[in-house]
Amino acid sequence: MQLREFKLERFFAAHEFSARYLLSASDCEALTLAELLALADDESLALWRDLKLGYTESAGHPLLRSAAAALYEGIAADEVLIAAPEELIFIAMNVLVAPGDGVIVTFPGYQSLYEVASALGARTTRWTLQPDASGWRLDLAALEQHITPATRLLVINFPHNPTGYLPGRDELNTILDLARQHNLVVFADEMYRLLEYDPGRRLPSVADVYERGIALGGLSKAFGLPGLRIGWLATHDRSFLARAQAFRDYTTICNSAPAEILGLMALRRAEQITARNLAIIRANLTLAEQFFAGHPDRFRWLPPQAGPVAFPQFIAGSPVAEFCRRALEQYDTMILPGDVFEVAGDHFRLGLGRRDFRAAMAALAA
Template sequence: MQIADFALERYFARWEFAVRHLLCASDVEGWRMADLLALADEDARARWAGLRLGYTESTGDPALRAEIAHLYATLEPADVLVFCGAEEAIFCLLTVLVGPGDHAIVTWPGYQSLHEVARAAGAEVTLHELREADGWALDVDRLLAAVRPTTRAVVVNAPHNPTGMLPEPGEWRRLGEACAAAGIRLVADEVYRFLEHDGRAPLAAGADLAPAFVSIGVLSKSFALAGLRIGWLASRDRDLLARCAAFKDYTTICAAAPSEVLGLVALRARATVLARSRAIVTANLARFDAFLAARPGFATWVRPAAGSVGFPRLAADLDADRLAADLVTAEGVLLLPGSRFGHPGNHVRVGLGREDLPAALERLAAFLDARGIA
């Protein structure tokens, strides 16, 4: 298999653990082990204390699958397949789902594996561009106009990385109905679900819209547990899940036993876990919004509607790649230039999930002040 470098991940491999402040992380500040374990119920405490470090069930621990199924309106535990992160779930799903002669439509700019894996599997890919001039909105009519007789999958990431786009519920259902009527699988990457801003409700999960549709989830983002590497596919199409499970025998076989128990703890305490994430992201969204309002000479943005990232556009006299490079050198603060998504606009991704965002903004302010950028 020939696959292009994952530009964003290569950038993080270079910088993530070498900088003072990650102002572009997409995850929420990770839980400390002791704090998470303090949320465990009696059953989970017993599972943790008595855990044997052997292989686990390749489909995922049954209790974990049951808790994941509770995140959906129509699913049972058997409709859930556990992976090592959403990344593995994406890799297995798209490799199984499409091949030479097939066509897929994928939202863009976006998380590269959503389109790159389909391409590497031999499919033709049409990128559905989200446009800043439209408020980054999903354009359902334009998307459907790209459908071909060979279209097997429509892949939508919502809440969206990097723009924070959340489709209008009516448009989301309309897309689902059109895909179902055309026999096309809707694949919904929902890893930022449950981080909706300003009182918006989560969208109906893709897997709940139609039996063939697939939801991709993970504990890394809204649940603030990236280190567990627990992700999943959810779908009522159990034949598809079985094919993905068979493919997974060639990647990781099964998840890490400690991660499955810790994931169970988090999902059973999800009200507490999600409230913490929302509190962090909501406060940071207000801070970043105020920062931009006070410095129009730096950047402007379409305020994200959901998720833990946003995609401001720098002022015309600044260059996103140059500024990110100078900022990390001068202040140890990392921004992610839009070029890492292959996006030609002058944008940077900012992350709203980290507790050191106020300190990162102070350094960014000092950097801008030193250059007379207001």
């Protein structure tokens, strides 16, 4: 299997820990260990104190599986597999995709969502989001045109990275109706779920409303805990889960024991932690809107609807990659150019989840 370089991850590897400000992070401000322990309930604190650092159950700690399942309407604890989010994408694609399969993927997007399928010999088709006067849009008619007799899998990511796009409930229904008509498996990357600016617009998980749906969730983004490396797949498709678990014997076998208990603490305080993160995003969104309203000649603001990222456009005349290079060299600020998402149009990703957003925006202003 030949995987192309993961452009975004290589860019982060080069700059994430050396730049002073990160203006393009997709996670929310990380909690400290002390903050998380202070939130924990008595049972998880006792598990933490008495924790033995042995191997763990390969599907995940039963209490953690049940805490993840509680985020869904009708998912049982044994319909959940816990592993690192990126690992779960790799596992799911390996289990779901065979050479020659047609796979349709929302685009631009997190590269592994299409790269792994391509490397496995699938024919991937990019279902492309387009900017319009009010933000980013997906053309549902285009999805229908992309479906061929070879199509097996539809990969979607809502709320969407990097645009912050969130379809309406009707649009999701139309997507799932099409998938149903063509008997497609739907892999729904829901890593940014629970961060909807208007809670009334939160979509049901695809795992709850589509019989062949597989949802990816995790603690890295909405919970501000990427260092735990805890995510999960939720699905009613138990035969898929069994195959995914068996594949996992060749990746990490099981989770880190401390991460599982810390993850349990976080999931049991889901409302509190996601409310904290949403408050940070909302405050930063206001700053961003003010900033872009003041610079219509240089930037085209394309408002996100959910999540900690937006994908505005740089329209000042020079290539966005050059602009990002200067921000790094002169202002020690990392801004991710749209090139790493393989899209033209001089977009860049703005990360709204960090507490130092105001200071980081100073580089953009300068």
